[in-house]
Each structure stands twice: as structure tokens, then as C-alpha cells.
Amino acid sequence: MSRWLLPVWNSFSNGICRIERVSQKEKKVQYFKGKSVYKGVTMGPVVVYKKQGEQVKRKAIENPEAEILRLRQALEMSKLQLDALYEKAVTEVGEASAAIFEVHKMMLEDEDYLEAAINMIRTECVNAEYAVTMTGNNFSQMFSSMADEYMKARAADVIDVSSRLARNLCGQREQGTFMERPSVIVADDLSPSETVQLDKKKILAFVTVHGSTNSHTAILARMMNIPALVSTDVQMEQLQDGMIAIVDGFEGTMILNPDASTCAKAQKRIREEEEKVALLQELKGKDSVTSDGHKVMLYANIGNVGDIGYVLENDAEGIGLFRSEFLYLGREDAPSEEEQFEAYKQAARMMAGKKVIIRTLDIGADKQADYLGLQQEENPALGYRAIRICLKQPDIFKTQLRALLRAAFYGNISIMYPMIISTSEVQRIQAMIEDVRQELEEQGIQYKVPEQGIMIETPAAVMISDKLAPMVDFFSIGTNDLTQYTLAIDRQNAKLDDFYDPHHESILRMIRMVVENGHRHGKWVGICGELGADAGLTEEFVRMGVDELSVAPSMILKLRKIIRETRFKA
Amino acid sequence: MKSFRYTITDKTGIHARPAGLLVKEARKYKSRIRIKSGEKSVEATGLMAVMSLGIACGQTIEILVEGEDEQMAVAGMEQFFKRNL
Known part of the structure; x- marks a missing residue:
């Protein structure tokens, strides 16, 4: 396989783009807007990426069978190249993103595609180059006419493989753009293979006129941590190689020919970003402890098993809120016990002993799950939802509890119950847990009754948290619902934005009250709502004695930094 | 001929990669395997044909199997869908 890497690499020296001197008169400042794919800032010379110029021409041929043989040979060659590209992509951007080249290969193995091209050669007596180009265009049009944005983006993949085939048919080498120094690549569009073939060390940013945020180029840019803009309103003819550009992935802008002060500002931001990234990387593997040695648990919120990758990447110490809704x-029909058991067990395994707090079913009339028989409600936020459904439809709840108790045998799982307002609800849950436990015991199935806690997300639960605390193992404050119920503000209603204050004193007082009541009974207290990730409040929460913060994976290291700079005792 | 219905639970639906796996699985059998979604039905052995159905999460499709090894093919395909989609 490795011998195929050589031609690909060598092709850089055959590039068609050279860096040229820029004439002075062109140098006026210009601003362009695009859709940002990766947040980062960079500055450097532009390299205009030009597509291979030669158009495939239609030629009449005399021997279709010979032409078909040529096509089959080119096909084999293309598959080998794609294998090589796949290998290169795996080492540079990882297996998941490299999979696109596997898909490309499968497209080439598609019988409908091949048959269409061969038919065209036979019936129209045309050259194979023309036949594959036309076939590629037809298939690509089919994708671009689909409603789904992701499928639309696949049109570019069909074109990419078809032009690879056409190139191999006429014996052209694959070419990359040659870059003397690290540059901002500006292109009409970049195919996945073009993107991967560029020398990663010399790419400062990607800017494309076309392309969607779903394109594989966008995905690759994200994986490579390179600032990138797609659908940018730049006119290619205004650009020349060597012009200086600032690409700002936070703002989604490209500034061409910036003046001295803009340059200085950009340089400062680039430095700051670099420092931030370095600092955050440095915090990986460190404890979340205050400067005076007080430990805070920093956990992540996730919505399905697939998110666990981000959890580990950002070095979360556990999962503080695993929403089980994705299963439902x-x-x-409702997910079976077996299916749930496997999902929970897998999560626990992947977290390898770190805590995984799974929240039981938390849906209401606003979500679609017909098999629950939920009726339309005037006010779903105050309606039949979450634990209320579970207590009214015990079959569904018991299935989940059985799966959780069984999975708890295999890992560090905790259970958390949402929307609690009374001690009797907790008693009913406890009775059901006991039923389930006995059942499992009698059936001789392995299980463990894990740590169990409740969400504090109603003002009612806050006010009786002193009574709830002795009944449970922990509290986790769900600030989104708690804020909505306390302030009587619907967050979906934009008209109320003026009245909405997420830092309202009532909320902060409630959190303090819950922490105090929890601690009085020796129970730990966490926050898993949006407020937990509010960097402006982290210091205050830590000082209040909040034991755990559960936030989006991307916020973990930022909060760790703040915690480490905070003093617990004033 | 045998057939079964399946509702996609993978939240991304039948995207490129799973479609590729599906095609690979379908090619293992001698039987003719078709996927029916609404009015449209395509051969399960064609990647782009399968992708062209644009099958999303929550959508129910029908898998039609016909041929000498249909017993095995139905079992194999059913297992494939449950595992991957």
C-alpha cells in the first residue's frame, strides 16, 4: 500500500499555482463574509487553489470493449489511490473522518454507476472519460436534488470520484497546490481528496466560495483544527497569490489586505488564542481543585453514547447528566430492557470506572413518542411529563429501572430522577426500585442497586429539600427548568427576553438553600443546568460549596482553569 | 419471497457509511434484496441507490428478499439493521 503514497506526495511539486509578486495598486482592504466551520483566527498569504483546467471532451471511439477494459483498469487504479488516501487521512484526521474515502471506494464499486457508464460507452460509442464524467454528473444531480442537507453534500463526493476516474483514464497525475510557506487556501470548492492531499503543516486556513458546513472538507477542517470558512462571498478574480488575509472563524470573516492596525489587532488575538489553547491543553489530566485544595467534581452532560468521545477528549471526570431520551x-415502540441495558452498560464501560449519572426518562407532550400515548397539552412545561409519566405508566419505568440496575453491576452508574416535587414521589420510586430488585434477585440476574439522586428543578423541591435530602444520595440542580418555573418565564418566548435574568437573585438563593440542606444531611449537591457552565458564576458556586458541576464537554477545561484559580475559603 | 419492516433508530438515518455497510451485507447473499421506502424501491446492493432513498431516523422501511437463501438473508439483514441502524 505504501508505494502508492509516493505518487500522491510527489505530485505537490507538479502544482500549477505559484506564488507571484502582488502589484501594489491592488492593495485595498476588502471584507468578505462566510459560514465558519472551525473557530480560530489566523493571518497569512493567500494561495488561490485552481482546479485542473482540462475539460473532458467527447470523442467517438471504434472499439467499445477496449474502452470498457480501459475503464476497468482505471477503476482498479482509482481504488488503490483511495486506499492510500484513506491511510493518509487515518493518520492525519482519524478513522471516523477518513471513512469518506471508504465511501468513495464503495461508490466506485456501485454497480448502477458502473453499468450506466458502460452502457453509455456501448450505445453511444464515446470515450470512457466522457462516459464517467457524464455519469458522475447525473448521479451528482440526483443527490443535489435531495431534501436532506447531508445528502445534498454527497453530490460533491460523486463528482470527486468521477473526476478521479477521468484523470486516471487520461493518465493525468493527481496534483496538489504547491505552497512555499504556510498559507490561507482560497478555492472555489475543495473535494475531500484535494483537502487531504494538501500539506497540513502549511495550511493556515481554508476559505471556499461553495461548500456547506456539512461537506467533508468542513468536517476535515474541524478535525485538523484549522480555521475554515465556506459559502464565502469572495470573488476569486479579485485574489492574487501572496495577498495577506486574516481569517476569523469566530466572526466568519476574511479580511484581505488589512492595514497595519488591523494586522496588529489580529496578531494579538492569534497570540491570545494560542495561549488559551495551550493553557487548556496543559490543564488536561489535572485535578479540578481550588488553590487552597478544595476538590470540585467536573462532569459532562451528554445526550447519547456517541458523545462519550468528546467527554473523554475534554477530560471530564465523569458524566453528570446522561439524558436517556435518545433511546425513546x-x-x-418503547426501547426494550435489553436494548437499554446494552446502551447503559456500554456507556459505563467506555467511562472505565468514572461516574455515569443516568437521568430516567424526561419527556413530555412537546416531544414525539407516540407509543406513550401523550395527548396534546395547553402547557406541556407544567404537564404530564418526566417522572409523572413514569409513575403513571409503571411498565415503561420498570423496564428502564431493570436495565439500569442490571447495567450498574458492570460499572459506576448512578440514577437520577427528574421533576420531583414531593417526598411521596420519592417513596413511590423507592418502592418500585425494591420491586425490581426482588424480581432480579428471584430471577437470578446480576444487578446492583446504585447511588440514586433527584433533580432539583422545581421551586417545590427547593423548599422541601431539607426533607428530600435524607431520602436520596445526591441532588443535582436543573437550573433551566428551575429558572423558568421560578421566574414564570417561558424561555421560548422572545418577547420576554427583557424580563429574563438568568442570574436573578432568587435562583442564587435557591441554589444556596439546596446546597445547605444537602450538606446538612451529608449529601453532595451538583448543578447540571446551563447556569453550571456560566463561567461568571463558577467562583460563586464553588464558594457556596457546590460539589459538582456538570456542563457541556467543551466547557470542562475552561471551568477547570477557573476552579484552579479560585480560593474556596475567602 | 420474504419480507420484514424496520424503523430506523440511528439519529443520522441511512447516511453514506451505514449505506456502504448495508450494501456489503446485502452482497453476501444470493437472494435478490430490495429496500422499499414509500413508493420507491431499490436494490440493496447499490450504494448510491440506497443513499438516494434518503432514509431518515424514525422512518419505516420494508426489506424484500427473494431467492434460494432467503431464510438466511432475512435473518442476516434483520440482524444487520438492529445492530447498525
Whole structure:
């Protein structure tokens, strides 16, 4: 396989783009807007990426069978190249993103595609180059006419493989753009293979006129941590190689020919960003402890098993909120015990002993799950939802509890119950847990009754938290609902934005009250709502004695930095 | 001929990669395997044909199997869908 890497690499020296001197008169400042794919700032010379110029021409041929043989040979060659590209992509951007080249290869193995091209050669007596180009265009049009944005973006993949085939048919080498120094690549569009073939060390940013945020180029840019803009309103003819550009992925802008002060500002931001990234990387593997040695648990919120990758990447110390809804939504019947058991067990395994707090079913009339028989409600936020459904439809709840108790045998799982307002609800849950436990015991199935806690997300639960605390193992404050119920503000209603204050004193007082009541009974207290990730409040929460913060994976290291700079005792 | 219905639970639906796996699985059998979604039905052995159905999460499709090894093919395909989609 490795011998195929050579031609690909060598092709850089055959590039068609050279860095040229820029004439002075062109140097006026210009601003362009695009859709940002990766947040980062960079500055450097532009390299205009030009596509291979030669158009495939239609030629009449005399021997279709010979032409078909040529096509089959080119096909084999293309597959080998794609294998090599796949290998290169795996080492540079990882297996998941490299999979696109596997898909490319499968497209080349598609019988409908091949048959269409061969038919065209036979019936129209045309050259194979022309046949594959036309076939590629037809298939690509089919994708671009689809409603789904992701599928639309696949049109570019079909074109990419078809032009690879056409190139191999006429014996052209693959070419990359040659870059003397690290540059901002500006292109009409970049195919996945073009993107991967560029020398990663010399790419400062990607800017494309076309392309969607779903394109594989966008995905690759994200994986490579390179600032990138797509759908940018730049006119290619205004650009020349060597012009200086600032690409700002936070703002989604490209500034061409910036003046001295803009340059200085950009340089300062680039330095700051670099420092931030370095600092955050440095914090990986460190404890979340205050400067005076007080430990805070920093956990992540996730919505399905697939998110666990981000959790580990950002070095979360556990999962503080695993929403189990993903198992229930978008399907025709409730998930089976076995299916849930496997999902929970897998999560626990992947977290390898770190805590995984799974929240039981938390849906209401606003979510689609027909099999629950939920009726339309005037006010779903105050309606039949979450623990209320579970207590009214014990079959569904018991299935989940059985799966959780069984999975707890295999890892560090905790259970958390949402929307609690009374001690009797907790008693009913405890009775059901006991039923389930006995059942499992009698059936001789392995299980463990894990740590169990409740969400504090109603003002009612806050006010009786002193009574709830002795009944449970922990509290986790759900600030989103708690804020909505306390302030009587619907967050979906934009008209109320003026009245909405997420830092309202009532909320902060409530959190303090819950922490105090929890601690009085020796129970730990966490926050898993949006407020937990509010960097402006981290210091205050830590000083209040909040034991755990559960936030989006991307916020983990930022909060760790703040915690480490905070003093617990004033 | 045998057939079964399946509702996609993978939240991204049948995207490029799973479609590729599906095609690979379908090619293992001698039977003719078709996927029916609404009015459209395509051969399960064609990647782009399968992708062209644009099958999303929550959508129910029908898998039609016909041929000498249909017993095995139905079992294999059913297992494939449950595992991957």
C-alpha cells in the first residue's frame, strides 16, 4: 500500500499555482463574509487553489470493449489511490473522518454507476472519460436534488470520484497546490481528496466560495483544527497569490489586505488564542481543585453514547447528566430492557470506572413518542411529563429501572430522577426500585442497586429539600427548568427576553438553600443546568460549596482553569 | 419471497457509511434484496441507490428478499439493521 503514497506526495511539486509578486495598486482592504466551520483566527498569504483546467471532451471511439477494459483498469487504479488516501487521512484526521474515502471506494464499486457508464460507452460509442464524467454528473444531480442537507453534500463526493476516474483514464497525475510557506487556501470548492492531499503543516486556513458546513472538507477542517470558512462571498478574480488575509472563524470573516492596525489587532488575538489553547491543553489530566485544595467534581452532560468521545477528549471526570431520551425518541415502540441495558452498560464501560449519572426518562407532550400515548397539552412545561409519566405508566419505568440496575453491576452508574416535587414521589420510586430488585434477585440476574439522586428543578423541591435530602444520595440542580418555573418565564418566548435574568437573585438563593440542606444531611449537591457552565458564576458556586458541576464537554477545561484559580475559603 | 419492516433508530438515518455497510451485507447473499421506502424501491446492493432513498431516523422501511437463501438473508439483514441502524 505504501508505494502508492509516493505518487500522491510527489505530485505537490507538479502544482500549477505559484506564488507571484502582488502589484501594489491592488492593495485595498476588502471584507468578505462566510459560514465558519472551525473557530480560530489566523493571518497569512493567500494561495488561490485552481482546479485542473482540462475539460473532458467527447470523442467517438471504434472499439467499445477496449474502452470498457480501459475503464476497468482505471477503476482498479482509482481504488488503490483511495486506499492510500484513506491511510493518509487515518493518520492525519482519524478513522471516523477518513471513512469518506471508504465511501468513495464503495461508490466506485456501485454497480448502477458502473453499468450506466458502460452502457453509455456501448450505445453511444464515446470515450470512457466522457462516459464517467457524464455519469458522475447525473448521479451528482440526483443527490443535489435531495431534501436532506447531508445528502445534498454527497453530490460533491460523486463528482470527486468521477473526476478521479477521468484523470486516471487520461493518465493525468493527481496534483496538489504547491505552497512555499504556510498559507490561507482560497478555492472555489475543495473535494475531500484535494483537502487531504494538501500539506497540513502549511495550511493556515481554508476559505471556499461553495461548500456547506456539512461537506467533508468542513468536517476535515474541524478535525485538523484549522480555521475554515465556506459559502464565502469572495470573488476569486479579485485574489492574487501572496495577498495577506486574516481569517476569523469566530466572526466568519476574511479580511484581505488589512492595514497595519488591523494586522496588529489580529496578531494579538492569534497570540491570545494560542495561549488559551495551550493553557487548556496543559490543564488536561489535572485535578479540578481550588488553590487552597478544595476538590470540585467536573462532569459532562451528554445526550447519547456517541458523545462519550468528546467527554473523554475534554477530560471530564465523569458524566453528570446522561439524558436517556435518545433511546425513546423517533421510534414506534418503547426501547426494550435489553436494548437499554446494552446502551447503559456500554456507556459505563467506555467511562472505565468514572461516574455515569443516568437521568430516567424526561419527556413530555412537546416531544414525539407516540407509543406513550401523550395527548396534546395547553402547557406541556407544567404537564404530564418526566417522572409523572413514569409513575403513571409503571411498565415503561420498570423496564428502564431493570436495565439500569442490571447495567450498574458492570460499572459506576448512578440514577437520577427528574421533576420531583414531593417526598411521596420519592417513596413511590423507592418502592418500585425494591420491586425490581426482588424480581432480579428471584430471577437470578446480576444487578446492583446504585447511588440514586433527584433533580432539583422545581421551586417545590427547593423548599422541601431539607426533607428530600435524607431520602436520596445526591441532588443535582436543573437550573433551566428551575429558572423558568421560578421566574414564570417561558424561555421560548422572545418577547420576554427583557424580563429574563438568568442570574436573578432568587435562583442564587435557591441554589444556596439546596446546597445547605444537602450538606446538612451529608449529601453532595451538583448543578447540571446551563447556569453550571456560566463561567461568571463558577467562583460563586464553588464558594457556596457546590460539589459538582456538570456542563457541556467543551466547557470542562475552561471551568477547570477557573476552579484552579479560585480560593474556596475567602 | 420474504419480507420484514424496520424503523430506523440511528439519529443520522441511512447516511453514506451505514449505506456502504448495508450494501456489503446485502452482497453476501444470493437472494435478490430490495429496500422499499414509500413508493420507491431499490436494490440493496447499490450504494448510491440506497443513499438516494434518503432514509431518515424514525422512518419505516420494508426489506424484500427473494431467492434460494432467503431464510438466511432475512435473518442476516434483520440482524444487520438492529445492530447498525
